[in-house]
Amino acid sequence: MIHSVGGFLPPPMPAHPVPQPEPGPEQPHWNIPSISEDTAREAFALYASSKCCYSSAPAKDGVITNMEAFNTYRVRGLFDCYRLETFAETRSTEWSHEPYHGQPVDAFSQPPPGPWDIPAKTPSFFQDDKQVIKVPYTSSVKSCHVCLGMGRKACKECAGAGNKVCWVCNGSGYRHGNDRCGHCNGRGRDNCNHCHGQGSKQCDTCHGKQQLLVYINLTVKWKNNSDSYVVEQLSGLQVDNLSKVSGKELFRDSQFMVYPILGFPDPAVVSAAQRLVNEHQNKYSQTSRILQQRQTIELIPVTKVTYLWKGKSNIYFVYGNEFKVNADNYPATCCCTVM
Template sequence: MSYPPPQAGYPPNQQGGYPPPQQGGGYPPPQGGGYPPPQQGGGYSPPQQGGGYPPPQQGGGYPPPQQGSGYPPTQQQGNFAPNQPGAVQHQPWQPNSGESAQPGYTGDDVPDSDPEDNEDAADDAGPDPDISKIGGVQGYEQVGLNDWVPPPPQYVPPEDYTKPPEQYSEGAGLSEQEARDAMIQFVAEHCCYGKKPAQEHVIKAIKPSTAFHYTMETFLESRSTKWVHTPYRGQVIDGPQNGYPPGPWDIVCTCSDLFQDQVERIEVPHTAKVQQCHSCYGRGFKRCPRCHGRGRVRCSSCHGRGHKRRYDHQTKQHHNETCHWCHGSGRRRCVRCGGDGRVTCNVCDGCRDLKWYIQLTVKFEDMVSDHVTERTDMPDELIKDAGGMVIFQQTLIRVWPITHFTDPDVNANSQSLVQYHTSTYERAGRILQQRHTLRNVPVFEIDYKWEEVNTRYWVYGNEHRVHAPDYPHQCCWGCVIL
C-alpha cells in the first residue's frame, strides 16, 4: 500500500480543515473538527466526525479519509499484506480488556492549548514489548531482549596431537657508524635539540643485548542470541511450523580471516513470528511528539501573542505589529506532522505489524597478551612497537608453552600466558586457533662522551630507534618557547 504523489499546493479547505487567513492575517481557531478540550479526568477524548482520527474499519489499514482529513485516499482498500506464501493477513485493531480505545492519546501530558514549538522533541518509544506474548521456541526458552550466551561445546583434542619441536633464529649486530647515524637522525626529529653533541660525541663502548617480545593470541568464537524485530512488509515468515530450530552452535558460520575481529548476525531458522506492533498498538501511527497531537504549535516568533512590540524611530513610540510568521493568530502549523497531529510509527515504520525472530550474533575476536624480557634500564614498553625478527612462531588449535628456550624468563612467561588463555577463554567461547610468537629485538647500550659530559643512550629495533633521556642539548641556543 502506498500513498499517491503529493498534489501541488494545499487542497481546498473542507469541513475540519484550516480556513484561509482572515482580514489582518493569521489562522482563526479551527471549526468543526480538530481536538476538543480534555474531558474530566485529564484524558484526551477521541475527536468527532469532521477531523482527527476516525475509528479503525473492518479489514485493517488506514480507513478511507473523511471530508477534511489530512491524508489523501489510499490506492488499495483492505489488508496490507500482499498475497505471498507465508504472508499474514491483517486483522482490524481492537482494544484489549482494560485498554483505552485511544492508547497514547490520554494523560496529563496533553496540553489544554497549543504547546510551545520544540524542534528537538523525540518520538515516543511506546511501551516495552511483552516477550511472553510471542511465545517460546524449543531450545531457546531462555532467550529474551538481552543477549543470552549459550555454553560452548566441549573441546576434544584430536588423536596423535603431539608437541612439535622448537626452532629459533638468530639476531644481528650494530657498528659504531650505525650508532652515530641513528643519533643524528634522532636529533633531526626534535626541532629544539642541538646538533653538536650528536655530531661530535665520542663513543666509548657499545654493549649489545637482546630483548624478547613474546605474544600469545587466542582466536575465539563466541555466540549469543536474543529476540529482535523488524517491520513486517509481507515477507515470507520462516516460523516453527517449518520444523525445529537448530541449536545456537549447530548453525554454520565461518570467518573470512583468522586472527581478525569479525561480527556476523544470522536469523535463527524456524523462529520467526508476526505480532502486532507494541509501540503503536497496530495502528501504524502515533501522536506527534512536537505538537502533542494538536496539529498546531505556539508561534515561537511572537510567543503566541500574534503581534510584536516594535519601536518607531520616526515617531519615537512603541507600537504593536502583526507577526508575519503566524499572521496574527499566535499559532503555526506543526512541521513535524504537517498539521495532522500524528506521525508514522518509528518502530514498525507504518506497517502496523512486526516480524519477531531470534537473532544469532557470532563474534570472532583475537585475544592478545604479551610480555617483554629486557634487562637494561630502557623502558620495556618501547620494545613492543620496535621492529625485530620473528625467531619462533606456532599456530595450532592448542599450543604448548615454550620450554627449551635459552632465556628462562621467556619459558616461565610463556607457560603462564598459555595457561591463562586456555583456562579463561574456554569458558567464554570456542577456541578456533591459538598462536604464539617470539620476537628478537636488538638493543645496544652506548656509552659516550661529549666535552665534559659522560652519559649513554640506547639504539634498539631494526629501525635503529634511539632512546636518549640524558642528551646534553635538549634545548638549542636561541630557542625561545612562548
C-alpha cells in the first residue's frame, strides 16, 4: 500500500536473490589501428586547403620524419547499463486533481497497490522516458478548495464589484465642466471587461463544476546515467579536441549488473572501470531500480606527425576515425582581407 505521498520512493528489497554480475570474456588480442604515412599526408593537405590563409606548401613539400601513435581510450559505462551507463527507474507520488464530471470514484473500495507494484511499460534500454499513471483505488470527490465549492471566484480586476472607476472622467461623471461623460453615461464607473460586469469569473481549477476528483499520481522516470573516463595521453593534443571525433569500439558488455573489465592492456582503464562500476551500483541502487548496465571501451586513434619544412621541424596531429588534423603552429600563414 501507499503509506505516504510526495517525493521519490526507494525500490523494495527484491523477493529473489539478485543475479550477480559475471566477468565478460577476456580479450587478449586488442586490435589497435594505426594510420599510414599517405593517410597522414592526405589529411594534412586537406586541412591546409580548408584554411583561406594557409599556404599548401608545408603540406605538399614537408618531409615526414616521424609518426608516433598516442591511441586514447574513452571508457564509458551504462546503468541500464563503459562509457559506464546505468539505466535506472525511479518512482514518485503526489496528489493531483481535475474537475469532477462523473468520473469513476474508487477510493476505499479496496487497498491501493504499492507504487512499485503498478505495472508500467518500460522503454527501450538506455532511452530516457517518463510515464504518469493514476493510482487505482485512490480517487475521491471533494469540494473545490479554490472557490470553496461555489464554482466561481471574485474577479481580481474589479475586486468583485463588477465595475471600475471610469478611466475617461476618473469617476466624476463629467468632462470639461458640466458636460456629462459619454463613456460611462455620467455614472463615473464602467462595467469590468474581465468579468463582463458580473463581479465573478468561472473557477479555473474546477471549471465551474464546484467539485474535484482527487487522486494520487505515480510518476515513473527512466534515465540513462552515464559516466566517461578518458585516459590521459602525453601527445600534446588537447583532450577537448577528442569530443569532436568518433573512435573504434573495442569492447562492449551489457548485463543486469556488469562486472569490471578484465585483461585490458592499460591498467588505468581497468582501474577506472572498477571505480565507475562501484560508484554507479552504490549511488543508483539506493534511490532507483537498476534495469541494465552497459560498459564499452572506445579507442580514439591519435598520431603525432613530425615533419621538416625549410629546414625546420614542425608537428601536427591526426586523430579520430574522421582523420581530423590539429596544427596550431602551421608554418606558412598569411593575412587575408575580405573585400
